[in-house]
Amino acid sequence: MSDVLWAPWRMEYLLGSKGGPCVFCDMAAAPPEAYRSKLVLMVAAHALVCLNKYPFAAGHLLIVPRRHAADLAELEDGEYDATMRLVRATVARVQRGTGAQGVNLGMNLGAAAGAGIAEHLHAHVVPRWPGDTNFMPVVADVRVMPEYLDATWKTLAPLFADLPGAHPVG
Template sequence: MTSTTPDGVPLEPQAGVGSPDGFRRLYTPHRMAYIKGEGRPTGGSCPFCVIPAMPDEEGLVVARGGVVYAVLNLYPYNSGHIMIVPYRHIADYADLLDAETTEMALFTQHALRALRRASGAHGFNVGMNLGVVAGAGIAEHVHQHVVPRWGGDTNFMPVVGGTRVLPALLSQTRDLIAAAWKETD
């Protein structure tokens, strides 16, 4: 008896990938190097601690608050991918001070408004990866991701071509979102 997906497509067992169970999986073994931190800079310099000392344009800072700041992700999942970061070097969300937690939440709301205004985003992925095993690229400094999404924005390029298509340079995206951020104050 051959297993099938819920829509009736036959599943063929593949050596080394487990038993067919109705799910189509895309294996990305190259991600394990990222998760393990291979090639990550060493020497104790945390990029989230260095960025605040840079000019906004150079550090891709969108907005600054009293205890947190908003910055574009250098390796975005989608155009406009923002991270909300406390200035204080701290790894765990549970250890944030009340002021940091509050301002992080307010900055997240503001990021949603600014991204809607700047790009007409239809939806968002918002969240944190706490710890290396959870996929945090910089686990030693907590940060929240705000990723804008649009209907149909998932396409074949990342899957087949190993390429992300971004419609603007990061500096242009930063300028656009920073302007929208000020307009939503």
């Protein structure tokens, strides 16, 4: 834990989470030109895909319903369907585009379950390789740098270019 406390981006997160705007709601409202700086890959009608700012493996993505909701039951059917379709689309793109040989998929519902941002639902998609030595260096918290996250964004953003709401990548 002490490894991350000094990190400025971590501090920003800790400070921002205390009464500040919800980071996922901020992403959902972001204009396309801000996607890269906010680590957003795409924003569809009801859900978005972004990089996890604190990945526990390389290429760790989050799928987030656009509306601020803490529980699956709070989502309308259309929002739920759109979120889960985006989970499916994300897994497919990660498998196809990164050569991942496995994917971890899951949701932590509530702080007691380990959710870092419990007030806004999100699903985790984590590409995996045997030994996790391929694609990009596996990162520990201490090595999660803005430069690393930006490089990951540039690698993954083109995979979503065919989806409505994707960031235009040239």
